[in-house]
Amino acid sequence: MGTSLLEFHVLLALAGGALHGYAIAERVAAESGGTLAPRAGSLYRVIARLIREGLVAESEGEAEAEIPHPGLARRYYALTAAGRRTLGEEARRLKQAAAAAEKRLGLARGRS
């Protein structure tokens, strides 16, 4: 199953442990170098889709080590085993794509 870039980054953000929504947004922004800055509505739609696909699960938990955000402390999201698998596959796919891109770009440079 293919994932969009935002979905990939949400999964990536959760790979380190369960997070609440706001922390996901922050981490996605940081890890995408600022290229992705999902607003609340988009973010939760993505999260909802990931939950439906079984890649992410809600947990009613205390946060693992994150600084708690007052008022948001009630719902955390965590990767499921399937989510972890998908993330790994997606990362591999991206790596191959990146390698292919680099190779092609390098060849192009060599020719010129």
Place this chain on the structure above:
Amino acid sequence: MRTLLRVLVRLFPPSFRSHFGAAIVEHAALDCERDLARGRLPALRSLLLSAFDIGRSALSERLRPSWVDVPFEKEGTAMRSSFTLESGGADLRHALRTLRRTPGFTATVVGTLALAIGTIASVFTVLDRVVIAPLPYGHPERLVFVAAEAPGSEMTGEFGPAAEFYLQYKEASRRLEDVAIYASFTNSLRVGDRVERVRMGAVTNSLYSTLGARPQLGRLPVAADEDRVAVISDALWRTWFGADPSVLGRSYEMAGASRTIIGVMRPEFQFPSDGTLLWVVAQVRAEGLQTGRFGYNLVGRMAPGTDREAVAAELTALARGLPRRFGGSPGYARLIERHRAVVRPLLDEMLGPAARSLWILFAAAAIVLLIACVNVANLFMVRVEARHRDLAVRRAIGASRAQLVRLQMAEALVAALLGGALAVALAGLSLPVLLRAAPAGVPRLAEVTLSGRTLLFTLLAALLSGLLCGGAAAWRGASPNLARLREGGRGSTGRRRLGRDGLVAAQTAMALVLLIGAGLLMRSFLALRSVDPGYDTRDVFTFQFAPEQAGLKDGPSWARFHLDFLARLAALPGVTSVGIVENVPLDEGTRDDRFRSEEMPDGPDAGRPLTWTFAAGDYFRTMAIDVLDGRPFETADHLSVHGNVVISRSAAKLLFPGQRAVGRRLQQQGQKDWHTVVGVVEDVMQYGFRDTPQALVYYPLAGPTPTSWSVTTPAYVIKTPRAEAIAPEVRTLIRQVAPEAPMYRAYTMAALAARSMVALSFTLLTLGVVSALALFLGALGLYGVLSVVVAERTREIGVRMALGATAAAVRRMVVAQGARVVALGVAIGLVTAFVATRALSGMLFGVAAFDGPTFAAMASLMLVIGGLAAYVPARRASRVDPCESLRSD
């Protein structure tokens, strides 16, 4: 701002909104607030961006839903289940996390449950295989055991029908499809040089069709075979014949006659008891049949669609016609008038008392599991109390009651499942121990192994335990008292103390019931050990061997052989005396027949039913059987027929009431010769220490007539302090006189005595272990609860002590609180035990099911243990430093 966002969020479909709406509002507001730090304009921009995003997402969501919620979905069952599974998974993960964070708590909970579930799992495994599993025959529910009773006749209780009953049933019954006679006995089997006494069955050919059993090799006997054939068990085929198929058609000496092996049964054919090695043909013919020879075992197969009552009624009616058809004495006719057929499931008959023992054990294990669950439930309750604030906060910010319940239950279930997994390992380890301790007579025990059914049972037990353990805590945790948030969550409420005290009282009661049960069995065991069976089992070694020599052909020649061997045995160092008996008590049974004195009339009903055997040498002295009158046998009595017998006290009383028996004469039914009583000895208990003493006639080795009987394989008894170690020397002696004959059935009498009590000692041992476990868990529970109570009341105790209460007064207060709970539990336990111990009554000996001293002793023990469990926290309470406890607030 939030109001605006909330309005916008309403654009989302309800299911999505209800789940994520609040989070989106909160999230967007936070974004906005953060940007406010950079100024009003960025904040406004942020708010507008969020608002736009919400509107766009809401539209997309309505067009292409990414979220499906349970109550709003009609067709998406697959999605729904994946949703609940996933969020259930999250609950479980959370539970695992919480359990990992508190290893001490988790170890206690999982360990307690593993111990209790493991115990019940191994008991279940045995129970399932031995009692619950059906017999390995087609439609086993239609197999019945047929016995007889005749209230008001000379036959008391239940007894086995006679052969004519079998003939009548077989020919005339419509409700029984088939019926068979079977008997189990030990006799010698000779294959080449190997001679041993083995367990055999004597069965009518209809047995195989009744049970629906087929051979794995060869064929079953038919009428034309008469009694010259035998079928052998899979075990005999493998051990004696190396599973050689060519064994079919060969003839060997079995039960005193040469018989041809025609079939090998399947391994699961173990009838009537495990360890039966071969089956010879029992022939019953109507011609020349003598009526009234009761004592046969009958097995029948009911026709489809009939029940046992109907069968019993039909068989009772059929038996009424017996005197008309077969004749018989007037006494027989009178008995038949009172006769009623008894029809029971065959499995019940084959299991005998083992089933009850195992059910009792299962019940005990279930009680221990309950106690363990109560303990664990208490631990979870305490934890919920500790997390009360957290739960109240969750509830306040919108967690549903169901979510809180789920959270608690998930934890308990995960703990119970971990316990269950550990329990399987534990059961795997404890099962061999349980099997080794089990009595030899328990049928089908050899087939017991951990099975898929054990795993299923363990899983169910674990789930049930999880529900029980988590239930109480979940119920408490689901409705946290929000008002207590304000107070800072202090103070203990009466309701929750009541709950915990109730649990401890229940636990105490259950442990006490088990303790009383174990106590009663212990007393029975001691009573049985002190029974005087009429002989002394200390320092006696017994064995048998079957010499095979050309010169041994009649009674006197056998007597000479045995007397010569007795002399050799007596010469062994340390041997006090030696003797011979045909059927050694506690190992083999004696034979029954009717005997009469000269005053009693002749005829089929004449005389008294007695048992008889052979004895020689210093048998009575070796076994310490008292000679009450006259003399024991002398050597001359054995070497030629003088017609002398020795009888036991009850036999003398039955044959010669009110007279001196020595010098008088008696006659065995069906024989011509009369025998003179030369001595009277004490009765013995032949079958066990619960047995009634036997009325027994001892013949000398020469037999009733020189050719009528040859004692081929008597049991030797040797009185020596070296009873445990003398076997090798005996074996050497046997090799000298009869190189071809192996020694077998070699035991010390003490070992036979222990074996005869093994059913009781097995139940005693296991129930003892289980009730010790219950006592330990019960004490632990009390200790735990009082510790928590003391911890909660530290402040109160501090105030009391600051106001002048002494340490002793504080200790008293805490112990009294514990004692009240324990006393309540003991009271409930005593009442319960009063009812419950009736289940044990079949196993008890010399003690009533309601035995005052046992009840009192065990109740005191429970109180003392309860007091100790309360004292430790009480001491801690009395050491409370008032300043510390008040400052800590």
